[in-house]
Amino acid sequence: TSPCDRPVPPTAGLSHDKWEIDPAELHLLEELGSGQFGVVRRGKWRGTIDVAVKMMKEGTMSEDDFIEEAKVMTKLQHQNLVQLYGVCSKDRPIYIVTEYMRHGSLLNYLRRHETSLGANVGLLLDMCIQVCKGMAYLERHNYIHRDLAARNCLVGSENVVKVADFGLARYVLDDQYTSSGGTKFPIKWAPPEVLNYTRFSSKSDVWAYGVLMWEVFTCGKMPYGRLKNTEVVERVQRGIILERPKACFKEVYEVMRKCWAHCPEVRPSFRVLKEQLISVSQGLV
Ligand SMILES: CN1CCN(C(=O)c2ccc(Nc3nc(-c4cccc(NC(=O)c5ccc(C(C)(C)C)cc5)c4)cn4ccnc34)cc2)CC1
Numbered sequence: 001t002s003p004c005d006r007p008v009p010p011t012a013g014l015s016h017d018k019w020e021i022d023p024a025e026l027h028l029l030e031e032l033g034s035g036q037f038g039v040v041r042r043g044k045w046r047g048t049i050d051v052a053v054k055m056m057k058e059g060t061m062s063e064d065d066f067i068e069e070a071k072v073m074t075k076l077q078h079q080n081l082v083q084l085y086g087v088c089s090k091d092r093p094i095y096i097v098t099e100y101m102r103h104g105s106l107l108n109y110l111r112r113h114e115t116s117l118g119a120n121v122g123l124l125l126d127m128c129i130q131v132c133k134g135m136a137y138l139e140r141h142n143y144i145h146r147d148l149a150a151r152n153c154l155v156g157s158e159n160v161v162k163v164a165d166f167g168l169a170r171y172v173l174d175d176q177y178t179s180s181g182g183t184k185f186p187i188k189w190a191p192p193e194v195l196n197y198t199r200f201s202s203k204s205d206v207w208a209y210g211v212l213m214w215e216v217f218t219c220g221k222m223p224y225g226r227l228k229n230t231e232v233v234e235r236v237q238r239g240i241i242l243e244r245p246k247a248c249f250k251e252v253y254e255v256m257r258k259c260w261a262h263c264p265e266v267r268p269s270f271r272v273l274k275e276q277l278i279s280v281s282q283g284l285v
Contacts, residue, residue, distance in 0.1 A: 080134030210259025
């Protein structure tokens with residue numbers, strides 16, 4: 001069969017170094033938005049494959065360290081992880097090329113579809129389970145996300161939800177984002193050991209996952225409302241946790257609460273969380 005007929009595995013044959021993409025083979029299309037790093041655009045790779053291209057604003061990330069890590073990231077492959085296809089690192093700005101997710105961030109999707117989603121707790125639970133499967137895969141590979149939240153998950157066709165930007169937080173140079181005292185640090189998704197010692201682990205990802213579940217079952221509300229970061233830190237230190245969302249029935253809230261155990265060892269693993277959520281969803285039928 002001609003090469004065009006073969007299904008193209010996501011990262012095979014991208015170029016000499018598997019993770020290096022030739023920019024000449026990328027055709028950039030409309031802007032999807034801009035994030036911490038600069039502009040993100042939709043694109044076509046080799047004329048056919050839909051991709052998202054993050055164009056990294058100079059000075060926003062430690063590029064050489066990231067390019068080294070990209071070799072590892074391209075090997076992380078799971079149906080609930082946004083696949084990193086590779087990078088264009090020969091010129092500046094560098095491009096990060098991933099699979100394209102047509103419905104954008106989970107947070108915006110929840111807010112845009114609040115009415116229909118609010119009535120469909122089965123679908124909300126299914127979205128949480130999909131994120132949990134992606135995170136259980138990262139946990140199995142001893143890979144810590146460091147900024148799991150609904151804003152960093154993406155939605156594709158047929159309500160597919162995938163975890164994005166795993167591990168990327170390590171390469172952000174803006175210390176307003178990286179230090180827990182900074183204005184851009186994701187305080188509301190951080191457990192006590194991260195607030196006090198910046199001690200990240202898969203169990204700190206589990207705490208963030210509990211907050212993501214709360215975001216899903218409130219269809220995208222801001223955790224702790226308009227409380228200032230200092231007030232949130234004070235509450236978390238005192239063991240005050242987020243209230244049960246109206247759309248969330250008791251068994252699901254019990255799972256969320258376990259993610260917010262003060263002591264990381266007491267929190268369940270993503271592997272255990274996945275089993276618990278799947279059995280709750282089977283109880284729904
Ligand atoms: C009908 N609706 C119309 C409006 N809409 C869109 O415009 C829309 C459609 C698709 C979109 N898809 C993607 N959008 C993005 C995207 C867009 C803007 C910003 C970002 N995020 C970032 O740039 C970013 C995220 C996290 C981080 C740290 C390191 C802090 C964790 C740093 C930077 C991503 C990335 N993608 C990767 C795969 N698919 C996408 C994004 C938006 C959604 C559909």
